Amino acid sequence: MLDMDHATNKNFTFVTGRRKYLLFTDITGYGEITPILSSLDEQNLLYMVYYFNEFSSNHDLKTYLSQQKMGTYIYASGNWNSIISFVKTAEKAGFTEEELQIKGIGERILRVFCSRCYAINVCKTSKEMVCQSCGQSLSVSNHYSRRYDAYLGYTILN
Amino acid sequence: MVYTSRINVLVKKIIQETPLIKRFLLSPINKAALPSFSGGSHITTFIQSSGLNLQRSYSLCGNPSETQLYQIAIKKQAHSNGGSLYWHNEVKEGFKLQISYPKNYFPLSFKAKHHVFFAAGIGITPFIPMMLDLQSNGKSFELHYAAKSKIDCAFYKRINVLFPSNIYFYFSNEGKRMLPEIMQDQLIGTHVYFCGPQSLIKQFTKKAIDYGYPKTSIHFELFSSQPKLDAKPFEVELHKSGQTFYIPKNQSLLKVLLEAGIKVPFSCQVGRCGTCAIEVLSGEIDHQDYFLSDKEKKDQKTILPCVSRCKSSKLILDY
Ligand code: FES
Numbered sequence: 001m002l003d004m005d006h007a008t009n010k011n012f013t014f015v016t017g018r019r020k021y022l023l024f025t026d027i028t029g030y031g032e033i034t035p036i037l038s039s040l041d042e043q044n045l046l047y048m049v050y051y052f053n054e055f056s057s058n059h060d061l062k063t064y065l066s067q068q069k070m071g072t073y074i075y076a077s078g079n080w081n082s083i084i085s086f087v088k089t090a091e092k093a094g095f096t097e098e099e100l101q102i103k104g105i106g107e108r109i110l111r112v113f114c115s116r117c118y119a120i121n122v123c124k125t126s127k128e129m130v131c132q133s134c135g136q137s138l139s140v141s142n143h144y145s146r147r148y149d150a151y152l153g154y155t156i157l158n
Numbered sequence: 159m160v161y162t163s164r165i166n167v168l169v170k171k172i173i174q175e176t177p178l179i180k181r182f183l184l185s186p187i188n189k190a191a192l193p194s195f196s197g198g199s200h201i202t203t204f205i206q207s208s209g210l211n212l213q214r215s216y217s218l219c220g221n222p223s224e225t226q227l228y229q230i231a232i233k234k235q236a237h238s239n240g241g242s243l244y245w246h247n248e249v250k251e252g253f254k255l256q257i258s259y260p261k262n263y264f265p266l267s268f269k270a271k272h273h274v275f276f277a278a279g280i281g282i283t284p285f286i287p288m289m290l291d292l293q294s295n296g297k298s299f300e301l302h303y304a305a306k307s308k309i310d311c312a313f314y315k316r317i318n319v320l321f322p323s324n325i326y327f328y329f330s331n332e333g334k335r336m337l338p339e340i341m342q343d344q345l346i347g348t349h350v351y352f353c354g355p356q357s358l359i360k361q362f363t364k365k366a367i368d369y370g371y372p373k374t375s376i377h378f379e380l381f382s383s384q385p386k387l388d389a390k391p392f393e394v395e396l397h398k399s400g401q402t403f404y405i406p407k408n409q410s411l412l413k414v415l416l417e418a419g420i421k422v423p424f425s426c427q428v429g430r431c432g433t434c435a436i437e438v439l440s441g442e443i444d445h446q447d448y449f450l451s452d453k454e455k456k457d458q459k460t461i462l463p464c465v466s467r468c469k470s471s472k473l474i475l476d477y
Contacts, residue, residue: 017370018370019369070341070346094270096372096374
């Protein structure tokens with residue numbers, strides 16, 4: 001999966017020079033895209049806005065995204081669950097980190113790889129955690145593994 | 159050069175591909191097999207004979223899975239400074255030379271959903287192994303290939319046999335032009351690759367960016383850097399030794415330093431690999447490379463002397 005930290009912007013930055021913009025959002029994320037909507041309107045650029053739930057399945061969403069042409073740029077904001085699922089689908093369709101920005105709202109669930117016992121832990125955003133499998137204290141790094149879809153948790157030596 | 163170990167090879171066969179292009183088949187001497195390589199790789203050839211010391215890099219154009227033979231194709235250049243003329247006129251079957259291990263500055267993107275190749279003339283060479291790689295992995299690609307005419311089109315038959323679909327030829331004697339508009343309606347996930355003269359690479363890169371391609375989806379291979387038409391001479395001082403050099407407008411900084419016996423490491427000589435990077439203490443760099451990031455160029459702290467020059471009158475290098 002795409003590196004979420006790479007694709008996540010604290011605030012969206014307006015990227016110019018694209019031929020078409022797609023904005024995906026939900027009730028919680030709509031406020032985040034409004035500055036982008038204003039910029040797109042001001043510059044008279046082509047865009048479409050969708051709610052995540054307008055697509056009845058990830059398959060439909062993927063089909064739609066796969067039909068987009070090069071030069072399409074995505075902004076997506078909403079709750080983290082929707083964002084994570086959206087990004088996975090967008091990547092399968094061919095979008096890269098350079099072609100989208102995301103903004104997750106609320107608490108984010110992270111997958112953390114224990115560097116001691118190699119278990120994958122699921123936890124809420126935090127700097128440190130205890131591995132649920134081996135009890136090792138871990139520091140959650142920003143090293144993201146596409147293979148494991150998880151962040152590396154370094155062992156904390158006491 | 160970054161001196162890694164070399165491989166002794168012999169020219170096993172020479173095939174006249176077009177009136178101006180010859181293909182050379184190189185086989186290992188005293189070695190069971192050559193190293194395998196990935197599509198887009200090149201080798202540097204080293205020829206030393208009667209006072210001549212030629213080092214030239216050529217893309218490998220054979221099958222990457224073939225380890226008994228390497229294939230390179232060389233066009234006889236009208237304004238050759240020795241390399242292509244020597245290969246065409248002096249190198250015969252049985253000729254022995256040394257080559258480097260393959261290096262790849264032009265790899266395929268493993269993220270791409272679809273690969274679109276644009277070749278002009280001899281620029282076709284790296285694309286053949288790249289397409290063979292993709293074909294054997296069941297990946298999607300298309301080739302657009304421009305040449306003066308069918309007769310001047312290297313590998314015309316071979317390409318038609320190897321790749322039965324998605325191959326487009328543009329022969330200028332038939333009034334057909336390969337246009338950048340081909341990139342306009344490509345689907346998301348497309349990566350584009352250019353290989354040919356610098357003017358084509360510049361034109362296609364600019365168009366791809368205009369169409370909204372991210373820079374990471376644009377790839378290109380340069381065979382030689384074109385001398386800057388408005389290049390100005392400048393002076394260079396080496397901070398550690400205090401030596402100064404005059405760089406004439408028609409010579410690279412790298413060449414002047416090497417000729418003075420200063421062992422600057424180098425490899426591609428076209429501003430692609432970053433091997434020759436030198437820190438700059440003062441002076442305004444005229445960046446001509448394709449390696450440093452925009453930020454690194456703006457910082458004005460590093461020069462790639464194989465291609466870059468100086469906007470001010472003098473550079474002081476940390477060397
Ligand atoms: S030798 Fe490769 S960038 Fe200069």
